[in-house]
Amino acid sequence: MPRTQSSVYIEPDSAAASYHGQHNMTAPGKSPETPGFDRVPDAAPGNWVDSYCPRWSLPYLRLSRIDRPIGTWLLLIPCWWGLLLSILAGGSGGSTADVFRAAAFVGGAILMRGAGCTWNDISDRRLDAMVERTRTRPIPSGQVSVRSAMVWMCVQGCAAFAILLTFNPFSVMLGVGALVPAAVYPFAKRFTWWPQVFLGIAFNWGALIGWSAHAGGFGAAPLLLYLAGISWTLFYDTIYAHQDRRDDIRARNRSTAMLFAGGTHRWLTAFAVAAAGFLTAATVLAIPAAAGVPARAFAGAGIAGFCIHLAWQLRRLDIDNPDVCLDLFRSNRDAGLILAGMLLLACLA
Numbered sequence: 001m002p003r004t005q006s007s008v009y010i011e012p013d014s015a016a017a018s019y020h021g022q023h024n025m026t027a028p029g030k031s032p033e034t035p036g037f038d039r040v041p042d043a044a045p046g047n048w049v050d051s052y053c054p055r056w057s058l059p060y061l062r063l064s065r066i067d068r069p070i071g072t073w074l075l076l077i078p079c080w081w082g083l084l085l086s087i088l089a090g091g092s093g094g095s096t097a098d099v100f101r102a103a104a105f106v107g108g109a110i111l112m113r114g115a116g117c118t119w120n121d122i123s124d125r126r127l128d129a130m131v132e133r134t135r136t137r138p139i140p141s142g143q144v145s146v147r148s149a150m151v152w153m154c155v156q157g158c159a160a161f162a163i164l165l166t167f168n169p170f171s172v173m174l175g176v177g178a179l180v181p182a183a184v185y186p187f188a189k190r191f192t193w194w195p196q197v198f199l200g201i202a203f204n205w206g207a208l209i210g211w212s213a214h215a216g217g218f219g220a221a222p223l224l225l226y227l228a229g230i231s232w233t234l235f236y237d238t239i240y241a242h243q244d245r246r247d248d249i250r251a252r253n254r255s256t257a258m259l260f261a262g263g264t265h266r267w268l269t270a271f272a273v274a275a276a277g278f279l280t281a282a283t284v285l286a287i288p289a290a291a292g293v294p295a296r297a298f299a300g301a302g303i304a305g306f307c308i309h310l311a312w313q314l315r316r317l318d319i320d321n322p323d324v325c326l327d328l329f330r331s332n333r334d335a336g337l338i339l340a341g342m343l344l345l346a347c348l349a
Contacts, residue, residue, distance in 0.1 A: 043067040059143040060152050063121055064114030070330045071117065074236070075203055076109035077336035078229045082210025082222055084343035088295065089221060089286040090214065094347055101213045104163050105206065111160035116182050116202070118153040122146055123186035131247040171212045178205040189248075193259040196237040197230065204229030221286040228278035232332070235271040235310060238264065240329040243322040257319070264319050272310040279303050279339070287346075294349035302342025309335035 043050065049058065049067035065071055083101055087094045121128065121139050125146070128134035138144040144152075164175040181202035188195035207229050211222035234256065241248070241257035242264070248255060260267045283299050313331060318324045 059138040063118045063138050063144060063149060063152060064156065065117045066110075066114065070333055072109050072113045073333040074233075074336065075113045075206060076105055077333070077340055078204045078225075079105040079109065079206030079210040080340045081225060081229070081336075081343065082207040082212075083214055084210075084340060084347055085221065085225060085282065085286045086211040086214040087347045088291070088299065088343065089288065091288050091290060098214060101167070101210075104166060105210065108160050108163045109206070111156045111163070112178075112182075115153050115156035115160060116185075118149055118156065119183065120186045122149050122153070127253060130250060131244055131253075133244060133247070167209070167213050168216055170216055171209050174205070174209050174212055178202065178209075181205065189253045189255060191254075193254045194256060195254065196234050196241070196256045199237055200230035200233030203233055221282045224278045224282035224285065228275045228282060231271045231275035231278060232336075235268050235275065236329055236332040238268060238271075239313070239317065239319075239325050242319045242325045245319075265314060265317065268314055268317070272307065272314070275310070276303065276307045279306065292349060295346040298342045298346035298349055302339040302346070305338040305342065306335050309338060 043062075044067075047067045049061050053061055061067060080102060083098065083105070087098055121137055124134075125139040128137050129140040135141065139146065139149055161175075164172055167175070181198060185195065185198045185202050188198040192198075204226055207225045208218055208222050211218050211225070238256045238260065241255040244253075245255075245257050248258060256267070257264065280303055283303065287296060287299060309331070313328045313335075316324065317328060
């Protein structure tokens, strides 16, 4: 891995510094000794960021969670769901413009997820310093200053906005509206036991934008799809939150994992059923009467595959095993792609 020529590590804010007991200033030309510099705990070993990116860039890429792409997938997939269901509803089979839109959602998801995670880490820097899994993140560990993180967030946000401007005016308006739930989410754990609802509202906004990018507006079907995505987020992010349950008690954070505790399986089952119901209703409303049997069969198979995957997760779930929780959380990429792939086949049928 290339060595840095000058340090990008900046003294942490007072709360993070007092937590670690000293300031983490690094002399120019020396390797930082920040705990966890080699890899943050929830990043996959040997990920491409840690393996190939310049050392000076690592704190900023980690702020954006580029080394942990599951969040980008979970932000992107509802966009694809909305776009594909809108194409299916129109009965046109899609166009070159839709291929461009699908690709634009990839860039937008990477950038907006990066900006959102940077904002989350700025807002949570004092709480992150109190949680074992997050205390080595770039801001609480002193690798990046709050000011530098704000600049990095703005750069990513501006780039994402440039992509958004390639869509129709209605979609641009929707995209700007997504900033409100994204800004509120980091604070939700401080005033409600249901911060996962706020995450779902923010993370599934792309289902509305995906639909409107093709159709130019929206109706009942995309709204039902949006509710399905929120139910899905409650499912997977409750699993994710169980990793930090003990630390969250000490940090006075709130989450559905703490609220549900031993009743988690029952609640997750309810969320899975809700997601299945909303997906089915959205698809039935969206698919035109003239659609052929293959299109309906592929769409139905996608919903069935998605539900089977959630049931498999429930069977494997052990809320007291953080490694299992993390693996199951990550596996939701596959659940979402099963549905997206089948919707694509339905559009092409």
